[in-house]
Amino acid sequence: MMGGVATNFRKAYEDYSGENLYMLKTMQIVPGWTYIYLNNGYRIDLIIQMKGLEGYSLEQCYKLAGIAEIDDVKVPFLHINHLIANKKAVNRPKDQIDVIELERIKKILEEDAAGPQKL
Incomplete structure (x- = not known):
């Protein structure tokens, strides 16, 4: 290590x-x-190291990481873009399914961040 x-x-x-x-x-x-x-x-x-993230340092990934609180402990986790990049690079059947779902989640997050659309 x-x-x-x-x-x-x-x-x-x-x-x-x-x-x-x-x-x-x-x-x-x-x-x-x-x-x-x-x-x-x-x-x-x-x-x-993780496939698909070779161009990023640990510090860069950490800076963009989300934080979840589990049992009163703050736990960083990969940014969704990094996770998608990793899953695409690994490309196992289960990763391919994960990419589809992660991209759906990303779209929902982006729509929520954009706010309500005016007609």
Whole structure:
């Protein structure tokens, strides 16, 4: 895992759980196979890069991320445009279905942001 990201994640996880994940400093992150479980049962998949987002840094993605509050914890999640780009790049059958639904959601969000239309 990247140095600064690993250090920040280890600190946040230690603050949350009381455990120090010292092995994150040197462990190899394998997408889909590297994850941890939180005390509340939520699973967090660890990834260091995502297809379709190669041109973006973690900081750029974070700046545009939405925030959800889960069990009184603020959790950032990818901007819908980034998620669509990732799903298109991965292009598995389930991702293709996700793209259709995400684009529907994006259209609704854009219409809501535009406000009511005058006739």
